[in-house]
Amino acid sequence: MSAGKFGKRFAALAAVLTAGFGLAAAQPADAAARAPACQPVVIQTIGAVQLPEGVAVSPRTGKVYVAGIGGPVSVISGRTGTVTGTIPVGFTTYAVASARGPTRSTSPAPSAAWCG
Amino acid sequence: MINGRTGTVTGTIGVGAYPDALAVSPQTGKVYVTNAAAGTVSVIDGKTNTVTSTIAVGAQPVGVAVSPRTGKVYVANANAGTVSVINGRTGAVTGTIGVGQFPQGVAVSPRTGEVYVVDHNSDNVSVINGRTGAVTGTIGVGTYPVAVAVSPRTGGVYVTNAYDNTVSVINGKTNTVTSTVGVGDQPVGVAVSPRTGKVYVTNFYDNTVSVIGMPR
Numbered sequence: 001m002s003a004g005k006f007g008k009r010f011a012a013l014a015a016v017l018t019a020g021f022g023l024a025a026a027q028p029a030d031a032a033a034r035a036p037a038c039q040p041v042v043i044q045t046i047g048a049v050q051l052p053e054g055v056a057v058s059p060r061t062g063k064v065y066v067a068g069i070g071g072p073v074s075v076i077s078g079r080t081g082t083v084t085g086t087i088p089v090g091f092t093t094y095a096v097a098s099a100r101g102p103t104r105s106t107s108p109a110p111s112a113a114w115c116g
Numbered sequence: 117m118i119n120g121r122t123g124t125v126t127g128t129i130g131v132g133a134y135p136d137a138l139a140v141s142p143q144t145g146k147v148y149v150t151n152a153a154a155g156t157v158s159v160i161d162g163k164t165n166t167v168t169s170t171i172a173v174g175a176q177p178v179g180v181a182v183s184p185r186t187g188k189v190y191v192a193n194a195n196a197g198t199v200s201v202i203n204g205r206t207g208a209v210t211g212t213i214g215v216g217q218f219p220q221g222v223a224v225s226p227r228t229g230e231v232y233v234v235d236h237n238s239d240n241v242s243v244i245n246g247r248t249g250a251v252t253g254t255i256g257v258g259t260y261p262v263a264v265a266v267s268p269r270t271g272g273v274y275v276t277n278a279y280d281n282t283v284s285v286i287n288g289k290t291n292t293v294t295s296t297v298g299v300g301d302q303p304v305g306v307a308v309s310p311r312t313g314k315v316y317v318t319n320f321y322d323n324t325v326s327v328i329g330m331p332r
Binding site: 038039040041042043044045046047048049050051052053054055056057058059060061062063064065066067068069073074075076078081085087088 | 120123124125137272285287295297298300304305306307308309310315316317318319320321324325326327328330332
């Protein structure tokens with residue numbers, strides 16, 4: 001066996017060992033990242049319409065519609081969380097709903113975890 | 117009606133007295149509107165945007181949800197302390213379920229078909245088996261809960277507690293409260309994005325929307 005061949009084998013073994021240690025080191029971090037997945041938190045607060053009450057999300061666009069007792073309906077971008085517009089409706093609004101529910105093809109596959 | 121693409125009001129549809137809540141059937145596109153003062157539900161054809169029928173339910177219907185699995189419509193009658201079950205195809209009331217003192221918000225889990233009904237005065241949530249219509253349990257939440265929504269991604273159930281300024285998070289498999297999240301002043305409405313799983317909560321008195329999600 002030449003030193004070169006041994007060196008290659010050693011390198012391969014070292015790579016496997018490193019990968020193994022890497023995995024072992026990564027596991028607690030992954031577990032830590034996964035653990036709070038069932039502990040949701042407030043990630044953003046958005047200024048909306050006056051006295052907001054009803055809220056609905058379009059399953060097609062992800063846009064969020066907020067109905068306020070104060071009048072207009074706020075439209076919020078689901079991606080950025082910013083109010084992109086208001087829609088004057090001319091009357092007091094309590095509730096909103098999106099006209100098209102998720103279809104079999106567009107609804108996301110539920111995640112395996114049963115958590116909040 | 118608002119056009120989702122242009123953001124303009126495309127029309128209005130007259131319904132019953134003091135309309136309070138509405139829900140859309142993902143199966144048929146029918147829109148169900150509760151008329152709180154009339155004790156009825158208006159059914160709107162989603163294609164023609166006309167009221168096609170009016171269904172008598174219990175006293176002060178304030179919450180409504182449609183099961184995406186069965187098309188059954190669940191209406192919370194606040195003053196009657198009941199939930200009316202409507203057959204989404206025929207429009208017939210097929211059952212009336214006693215749930216508590218003042219049922220308000222209602223939601224159906226797309227994962228289990230279970231129906232979650234918020235009782236505003238009892239500070240709990242009733243769980244109804246979507247197949248049998250039996251109340252299988254109650255879950256204690258915060259003070260004066262109002263609305264409920266279920267995440268289609270995780271099965272998590274989110275309940276706004278108006279007087280606690282919190283949202284109770286219920287595990288949809290064990291039906292136990294797993295966490296309580298502080299939000300804004302008097303949370304009332306709640307909705308979950310089926311695309312992202314983000315939860316949007318309207319805070320009535322501070323004019324804000326709290327977005328609840330998983331920590332990064």
